[in-house]
Amino acid sequence: MDHLYTNEEGRTLIEILVSIVIISIVVIPFLSVFIQTTKSINHSDTILDATYFAQTHMEDIHNISETYTFDEAISFLNTDSKYSLISNNETSYNILIETDKYFGEIEIQKVNDSNLTQIVISIYEDNSKNKLEAKMENYVTWES
Template sequence: MDRNRKHEKGLTLVEVIASLALISIIIIGVMAFFATAVKTNDASETLLDASYVNQRYMEEIYQLADTSSDNERDNQLRNAGWAKTTAGRYTRQASGYYLELSITDARPATTLKNISLNVYKDPEHRRLASQMETKRQWEPKS
């Protein structure tokens, strides 16, 4: 009887279960890596898109600052699609994002302005996706 056992080939049930457990652990680890990579890729894409939108509209604001006076600002921004919410604050929706523009005096009695443009993912302005700030003279260039 011992002679027959020595010549048997194959795996025992314990070996099969141990192999399956080891393979499962490896697969779960690899799947977690891919899930993290997908989340990181989505976050990077959102940041890149929001930064592009922010840069595009900030350049539009620069153009308005160079071509319109402080007195014409509200009309020029309204013509460009911005809605005035309060003094010096404007909102707009573009490319699936919600933009909030703030223009305030950097120093009293000067044409130097603080310009802040925030891009949000939600209409309630809770999830900030991108933000740009600058100081700029708001007067027509000759």
Template structure:
């Protein structure tokens, strides 16, 4: 009796090398996507904090502007510490009067330039001192007091009283 040789061919399974290669590829792809998602979440949180701080700084700037239009230039220091603003006077930094208060989780620092803005209308005449000065509003967040927003502007004091 003759024994026939039967060729056995089984291609339904995978080899160990193929299995390891697929696991490595899947791990690399998942690691990449997880890293992207984590970075995206951090960026979102940072931008959310900056947007919130910008809103707080803008709201404070608008409150100060509303007070400045009904307050004379000479009364500006008292207006900053009384209602509705209620800032605490911290002192002077160079040519700036510095005020501070805490609103929600933000510390708001106001720098109000002490000197008036000079307006030069005609080159032949000396500049005119106006009832305007520069203002800087800064919003700080957290226990480390990291600056999150900064706005600058010019206030014209007592414009509605003229």
């Protein structure tokens, strides 16, 4: 019976703890890289979505500029349900866009006495306008 206890090739508790510590030292830096990568991907997705949202509205305004005169376009945007005219004067108009995900502001400003108009679209996280997600600027000419 004594020969059963003479062959003790098991691992001690110290050896197991040391191996766990070594594995932890190797694995923990990789985990922080994965976490940072996930945060970067989520932030990039937000920026891409906001830019796409701005691009869509910029294309809408460009299409409107090819169809309507400037005054007709402002009237059209004022009656469209996805836009809300908030301020205007002879040469400058501010229009709001609001969805479940984003809050946007479109600034339309005539350039001197020409047919050229500056369009600036700013997309925010919410209507507090604390965090700008995307901004797009373009110049368009209007149908005469």
